[in-house]
Amino acid sequence: MGQNMMAAGDNDDAIRLGPLEDLVGYHMRRASAVVGADFARAVSGTGMRQVLVGILSIIAANPGINQGMVGRALNIQRANMVSLVNELVDAGLVTREVSAEDRRAFTFTLTDRGRTTLDDALVRIRDHEERLLGSMSAQERATLLDLLSRIEARGD
Amino acid sequence: MGQNMMAAGDNDDAIRLGPLEDLVGYHMRRASAVVGADFARAVSGTGMRQVLVGILSIIAANPGINQGMVGRALNIQRANMVSLVNELVDAGLVTREVSAEDRRAFTFTLTDRGRTTLDDALVRIRDHEERLLGSMSAQERATLLDLLSRIEARGD
DNA sequence: TATTGTTATACTCTATAACTATA
DNA sequence: TATAGTTATAGAGTATAACAATA
Secondary structure (H helix, E strand, O other): OOOOOOOOOOOOOOOOOHHHHHOHHHHHHHHHHHHHHHHHHHHOOOOOOHHHHHHHHHHHHOOOOEHHHHHHHHOOOHHHHHHHHHHHHHOOOEEEEEOOOOOOOEEEEEOHHHHHHHHHHHHHHHHHHHHHOOOOOHHHHHHHHHHHHHHHHHHO | OOOOOOOOOOHHHHOOOHHHHHOHHHHHHHHHHHHHHHHHHHOOOOOOOHHHHHHHHHHHHOOOOEHHHHHHHHOOOHHHHHHHHHHHHHOOOEEEEEOOOOOOOEEEEEOHHHHHHHHHHHHHHHHHHHHHOOOOOHHHHHHHHHHHHHHHHHHO
């Protein structure tokens, strides 16, 4: 017991992480929170959020895609897609049309405004990632993307 | 058309990620979600969650630490610490005492049951990480921890 | 005056079940 | 019967402001 001599409330910046130290899950959670917070700062005032940029990006890369496909691509539940899509349609960023092949489904396309909003967001996001990953070489960033992708792939 | 016989995830892979493809934030978010979901599966039935294991670990590694210090170590707001700590105390995993040095503060110690619960959770968690990271060499895991830690450090 | 912990509150994200309209 | 989208709801996680007790 002799090793913990400091009083609670001392200038103890040296809080030990203990078992958390080498847990990938813990560090992933913390790093993801840091990225998310900086992302929010980067796009603040634009009405964008991580999930909305995700949806706009998927629609941009797959014009005419329907709601269910977008949700599956991003792992968003059907029920939770509804209000997200409503936000984008109400903001005039996305047009929603009944699918010609399946009248149960909606297909999406970006409006000009949606395209502009996404492009602006992407400029801010690339800047934010540059800031956050500034200390990493291109090699290290590629390695990070590769390692993260391999973990993602375990989620099937 | 009778062509819809593929399992979920088969042909949906043809959906392009577009701008998301090379965004670290996107892949971090997805990988973190995969880890979190598998974590939940690993400890299901034990009453543990990522945040509770975090608090127990910090207390275990820093006996006598107070509530504010735990919150700062894990980046949990003061207001949100209250119910989390109540959960742990009510479950008999942690004892809460008024600090001898500062009567505004509470100091925490793990009970025997808290120690056992944490140890059991850690066995499950190490197993879960082994499963999730099974394809990575020790070198790769170390690299991942290093890269994540460097991003974490940008959050100060 | 500042800090520790508390209460109240609110918003986002996530998850599930039940419903409708099409297929 | 199965699927696309909807509604309702509930539990986590997170954030802020105001308060009492103590420093």
